[in-house]
Amino acid sequence: MKLKKGIPVIDQGDKLGFWGGKFGGNFVPETLKKPIEDLEILFNKLKKDKNFINERDKYFKNWIGVPTRFIKLENLTNYVGGAQIWSKVVSDANGGAHKIYNATVHCLLAKRSGKKVIIGDTGAGYAGKMLSMAAKKFGLKCKIFMGAKDISRQQPNVKAIKKNGAEVIPVNSGSQTLVDAVSECMRYWVANCDTTAMCVGSTVGPAVFVRICGWSTSQISRELKDQLIDKFGSIPKKLKLYNCVGGGSSSFGFWNEFMDYDKNQCEFIGVEAGGPAESKKHAAPLTYGSKIGILHGAAQYVNQNSDGQIEETESISAGLDYPGISPLHCFLKDTKRARYTAASDEEALIAYKLVTKFEKLKPSLEPSHAFSVAIKEAKKFSKDTIIVVNSCGDAYKDKGIIEKKLGKKYVKSN
Amino acid sequence: MSNPISIALKKANKENRPALLTYTVAGDSSKKQSLSILKSISKNADILEVGVPHNTPVADGSQIQTSAYRAIKNGIKINDIFQVVKDFKKLEKSKPIILMGYYNMIFQYGENNFLKKCKISGVNGLIVVDLPWPENKNFAKKCKDKSICFIQLLSPTTTNKRLKRIIQDSHEMNYLISMLSTTGGKLKVSPHEILKNYKKIKRINPRKKTVIGFGITEKTISKLKSADGLVVGSAICKEITKSLKSRQNPVINVGKLVSRLKNKIK
Numbered sequence: 001m002k003l004k005k006g007i008p009v010i011d012q013g014d015k016l017g018f019w020g021g022k023f024g025g026n027f028v029p030e031t032l033k034k035p036i037e038d039l040e041i042l043f044n045k046l047k048k049d050k051n052f053i054n055e056r057d058k059y060f061k062n063w064i065g066v067p068t069r070f071i072k073l074e075n076l077t078n079y080v081g082g083a084q085i086w087s088k089v090v091s092d093a094n095g096g097a098h099k100i101y102n103a104t105v106h107c108l109l110a111k112r113s114g115k116k117v118i119i120g121d122t123g124a125g126y127a128g129k130m131l132s133m134a135a136k137k138f139g140l141k142c143k144i145f146m147g148a149k150d151i152s153r154q155q156p157n158v159k160a161i162k163k164n165g166a167e168v169i170p171v172n173s174g175s176q177t178l179v180d181a182v183s184e185c186m187r188y189w190v191a192n193c194d195t196t197a198m199c200v201g202s203t204v205g206p207a208v209f210v211r212i213c214g215w216s217t218s219q220i221s222r223e224l225k226d227q228l229i230d231k232f233g234s235i236p237k238k239l240k241l242y243n244c245v246g247g248g249s250s251s252f253g254f255w256n257e258f259m260d261y262d263k264n265q266c267e268f269i270g271v272e273a274g275g276p277a278e279s280k281k282h283a284a285p286l287t288y289g290s291k292i293g294i295l296h297g298a299a300q301y302v303n304q305n306s307d308g309q310i311e312e313t314e315s316i317s318a319g320l321d322y323p324g325i326s327p328l329h330c331f332l333k334d335t336k337r338a339r340y341t342a343a344s345d346e347e348a349l350i351a352y353k354l355v356t357k358f359e360k361l362k363p364s365l366e367p368s369h370a371f372s373v374a375i376k377e378a379k380k381f382s383k384d385t386i387i388v389v390n391s392c393g394d395a396y397k398d399k400g401i402i403e404k405k406l407g408k409k410y411v412k413s414n
Numbered sequence: 415m416s417n418p419i420s421i422a423l424k425k426a427n428k429e430n431r432p433a434l435l436t437y438t439v440a441g442d443s444s445k446k447q448s449l450s451i452l453k454s455i456s457k458n459a460d461i462l463e464v465g466v467p468h469n470t471p472v473a474d475g476s477q478i479q480t481s482a483y484r485a486i487k488n489g490i491k492i493n494d495i496f497q498v499v500k501d502f503k504k505l506e507k508s509k510p511i512i513l514m515g516y517y518n519m520i521f522q523y524g525e526n527n528f529l530k531k532c533k534i535s536g537v538n539g540l541i542v543v544d545l546p547w548p549e550n551k552n553f554a555k556k557c558k559d560k561s562i563c564f565i566q567l568l569s570p571t572t573t574n575k576r577l578k579r580i581i582q583d584s585h586e587m588n589y590l591i592s593m594l595s596t597t598g599g600k601l602k603v604s605p606h607e608i609l610k611n612y613k614k615i616k617r618i619n620p621r622k623k624t625v626i627g628f629g630i631t632e633k634t635i636s637k638l639k640s641a642d643g644l645v646v647g648s649a650i651c652k653e654i655t656k657s658l659k660s661r662q663n664p665v666i667n668v669g670k671l672v673s674r675l676k677n678k679i680k
Contacts, residue, residue, distance in 0.1 A: 308522035
């Protein structure tokens with residue numbers, strides 16, 4: 001299995017949509033074959049269309065607000081010692097997380113295809129919040145599928161979704177988290193694909209959804225590349241990019257533009273959710289060696305039992321609480337381009353405490369996982385090593401959990 | 415030797431009626447009970463579809479989901495399902511059995527192992543909901559080599575060009591999804607519209623048998639009588655749920671339901 005240079009990773013799949021011959025694909029009911037093919041044709045055409053790119057860039061610039069900041073975490077660097085710790089503050093984006101890029105592109109595609117309704121899944125609530133924002137912006141009716149457990153633990157985002165005029169549809173099946181929300185959303189699409197567009201909230205699902213999402217979030221690394229050159233004159237000789245990985249949309253977007261660099265120069269570190277330290281459950285299929293299976297239309301490493309039933313996950317972070325992982329990350333793992341590890345709930349909370357203590361930055365629980373590993377590893381590296389952590393979400397949505405786990409002062413400070 | 419599925423379809427055809435296909439989930443609500451249910455409906459059903467429960471079913475509505483989750487919760491494993499089929503076949507050797515499920519279960523078992531086990535247990539056909547054409551080409555061929563009918567699904571969204579190619583590659587029986595819906599949806603298109611699609615498929619190759627499923631209940635079944643076969647699934651799963659809730663015997667109630675269904679298409 002080999003990663004090709006000079007070809008975007010999203011376009012390295014084969015005719016049937018498999019990366020490396022075995023990850024991804026289209027394991028979908030017959031009814032979805034046609035709508036997926038239609039979407040593929042539309043996307044393949046538009047991603048080469050200058051007018052469409054200009055339109056995308058216009059909304060990215062004027063509405064989402066690009067570029068997001070690239071800042072040095074001076075105090076944290078001094079405290080930790082070792083490598084310089086920087087952050088790409090993607091949570092600056094309109095709505096407070098990277099999910100806005102994919103949501104915007106899906107709404108633009110839906111408009112082009114003449115669909116009036118758009119549906120989407122959400123875990124942490126960000127994908128849902130952003131889709132509801134974009135749908136409102138582009139005059140589309142919007143329905144968001146969300147697990148009942150996530151609805152109760154991510155209330156600020158649920159309120160935002162409703163405020164944007166979208167309908168929140170609670171999903172009560174299974175573990176009542178993201179995995180069930182994606183299933184229910186796909187089921188709704190099966191029944192309504194003639195009138196409705198579907199947005200999959202991460203780089204998961206049938207191949208075209210993986211590609212659209214990866215194409216959209218790649219905005220992050222396009223900006224970062226310019227910002228790095230701006231700050232250092234060139235891409236640093238020792239660059240390490242840390243990102244949390246749930247479905248994998250922010251990390252893929254954070255890394256994409258650096259794909260062709262040698263990994264000794266630009267190393268990618270993906271941090272999965274290890275779950276509570278004392279629990280056997282986790283959301284880290286790459287770190288803990290889960291087997292390949294089929295989930296939501298794609299072949300990927302996925303937590304499952306020997307019969308092929310998908311296993312329940314557990315993580316403090318709703319956005320990472322997913323048993324599978326993007327086929328793109330499976331591909332990056334097996335080609336050894338990226339390195340994957342996990343942080344536990346407790347480690348993420350400690351990292352959150354440290355970052356908020358030293359910096360004017362409040363990463364949500366998802367990027368707190370990435371900060372945890374970055375902080376741990378920074379000590380081992382030389383001063384000329386540049387660590388960049390993608391702070392891809394804002395902690396506002398987690399205020400309930402953080403207050404419960406760490407006390408009130410961590411919600412109020414900063 | 416003809417596949418029992420073909421024989422059953424031909425027999426119904428000779429009797430000038432559609433074949434009745436039932437769908438129940440293996441292990442719902444227990445291994446033993448699901449076997450009893452199969453026995454009780456086999457008098458009136460021509461072909462038995464046995465669902466392999468999966469916990470992330472992307473094409474099933476709430477009735478079948480409820481049955482599947484119940485079966486999984488009660489501990490059904492894939493080897494138990496083969497055992498249920500085997501036990502049933504000891505009593506009713508010629509009654510065709512189709513396993514219906516999602517690809518991950520087959521993938522984890524290993525395609526070859528799975529088919530070997532199907533053969534030993536007496537499975538006659540397979541429906542794999544999320545393994546569409548052309549992705550299913552290799553697996554369908556392996557099925558054919560083992561004389562197991564791989565049933566292709568056709569949908570109202572399937573383009574004409576695709577229909578032709580799928581039917582060309584298909585085995586003894588195809589399955590037309592009546593409408594855009596998960597299983598168990600309310601029939602939202604007219605029977606006339608469904609039969610129009612059906613006839614279009616039959617025109618491509620009149621010799622290939624095509625059954626219709628999704629949204630078929632006691633109320634709607636007689637309107638689709640002209641098809642080669644009709645599948646009832648969610649209505650049966652719903653009956654099981656209802657019986658369990660009211661502490662009645664699902665085996666008896668489902669048996670009665672299937673008998674009523676049969677009377678409507680005679």
